[in-house]
Amino acid sequence: MNTFISIVIIFGLLVFIHELGHLIFAKRAGILCREFAIGFGPKLFSYKKDETVYTIRLLPLGGFVRMAGEDPEMIEIKPGFQIGLGFSRNGKVKDIVINNKSKHPDAKVITVEKIDLERKLMIQGYDENDELQTFDVEPKADYIFDEQRTQIAPYNRQFGSKTLAQRAIAIFAGPFMNFALAAVILMSFALIQGLPVDKPIVGDVIEDGAAIEVGLQKGDYVVAIDGKPLETWGDLTSVIQRSPNKELLFKINRDGQLFEVAIVPDARTGPNEQVDGFIGIYPPTEFAVVGAIVFGFTQTWEYIVLIIESLGMLITGQFTLDHLSGPVGIYNYTGQAAEMGILVLMQWAAILSVNLGIINLLPLPALDGGRLMFIGLEALRGKPIDPQKEGIVHFVGFALLMLLMLVVTWNDINKFFL
Structure with missing residues (x-):
């Protein structure tokens, strides 16, 4: 039970801090962040504040920040669709009712002729008298589908509309926050344990x-x-x-x-x-605040160098896949660290945080490093990569990562249980 509690707390903290980095810097860049999620799969808890829905999901295997423009919009309205419109006090559209229009008797029902919710923010359509009308749309208008609200994403709120630097910072912020967390943990360790x-x-x-x-x-x-x-x-x-x-x-x-x-x-x-x-x-x-701060940064740097050197040995063949550990191995090592006390567990958490940051920066599809690689290619080409092609690369990369995870997990099972 102690191992399970330790792993939940440590991984929850590592993932939360990582995704919080993405969220903070994406919002600072003006990107609409639809969801901040810890875990994957079905939602266990959700809470909406301002524009973002904060969720905890069933499978504690990571997390994500869903930024507008990274994926195709889930709701698409085409000419010929019949929708209901709700208006703000200034006469602009604030609600776009997709279905269940009977539950919104005050909504103005129109048949769509033209619609642009990215740049012009307008809807043109025929009312019940067959009169063609044009309506301006609020930048923060909501779709209402099955009584669930989803904010529209004008182009200036989408990930792709931001500068290369803004996008790169929003992506790099996740791993950076893991390095910062490791430094804070190690500073705290030094303040509790003292410095040699x-x-x-x-x-x-x-x-x-x-x-x-x-x-x-x-x-x-x-x-x-x-x-x-x-x-x-x-x-x-x-x-x-x-x-x-x-x-x-x-x-x-x-x-x-x-x-x-x-x-x-x-x-x-x-x-x-x-x-x-x-x-x-x-x-x-000895106990010294300045010394603890220095220790936190220097020890974090030493962990970064050590892990990078280990990855280099893996590439050169000095390490094999048998030396890698997946979720089962990490669970086992976390249990061992928990048995040795809170100070050892703190050091282990710092190592895991640094490891998560470095792994995410590898230039592999589906990881933050892969996304940064595409931003770099865009900078070199002077134009973005085709989103569909980039999406395919990330999908294939994610599938290969899952395959690697299965192999590593099987090695862990053989190592610890068979």
């Missing part, structure tokens, strides 16, 4: 190490080992790690009193099958 101090001081002692057996205490300053003076925490750990099962003579300064103790580091096998010495001590920490 690069001095040969015992920060804490664990219960099952050689250090506690000889009486080392928090705050002890390790002056020298085997007569060699130490200046940094790195000096201390390098000597210990190189000396598994070897007796070392520690010179300790405790509150101004000097004494020596002999310690034999345990031999422990690391992730690369390398045997290192281990005595069971942690580095000292």
Whole structure:
């Protein structure tokens, strides 16, 4: 249950922040955002504020911001259609009733002759007396279909009407917000845990190490080992790690009193099958707001570099698909992180946030990076790509991504359960 709660909170936060980035910068550019959704599939909850419907959907596998102009309009009115019109106080059309006109007895029923709801914002049609009339339409008029309201999207409110820079920023904002979230999480981690101090001081002692057996205490300053003076925490750990099962003579300064103790580091096998010495001590920490801010940004950058390097190894064949993890693997690792405490879980959430940002920036169809690639091509060509062709590329790319997800998930099942 703890794993499930952790994964819901972490993924919900990561997706929410990512989509919030798209939403904020799309709205700043003047793009009509019809829906802000967390999840896919049937709606579980919906709430409309201003122009946008905020929804939570059944399948928690991501989210989306539906911007006007990215997809064909769901409602299309052609000449010959019979519609009802509702008017604002200034005489312009504010409601366009598609069906169930009997429920809107005050609506003026016309048969459409011409209609332009993108640029001219006008409707021309014949009334019940066969008289041809022309009506101006409000920029924020609504379609009413099955008693559900959908705002029209004039061209100046559509994604494609904006400058290349505005569109690129609206797309890039999602991954950027994931990087920003990782930095904030890591700043919070540093404020809670403290920042490592690069001095040969015992920060804490664990219960099952050689250090506690000889009486080392928090705050002890390790002056020298085997007569060699130490200046940094790195000096201390390098000597210990190189000396598994070897007796070392520690010179300790405790509150101004000097004494020596002999310690034999345990031999422990690391992730690369390398045997290192281990005595069971942690580095000292300090609490500093400025240091925490710097740590948040620098650690986020290190995660970005590490993940990019891993992707490079995947491309060069040093990694295979077996090294990748999908939803099952992430669920399993999140459970392990949750068992190790909130601080480890925070670090794991930061790594996942950076990973989500980088993956989305890959120049692959259906991802943010793929959309940015098409914007770049438009800049080079001086004209946009045919929307239908772009849509086909994104559809094929999405299908291939789903196939990759199935392969990775099957690998996870074999790895963890079979």
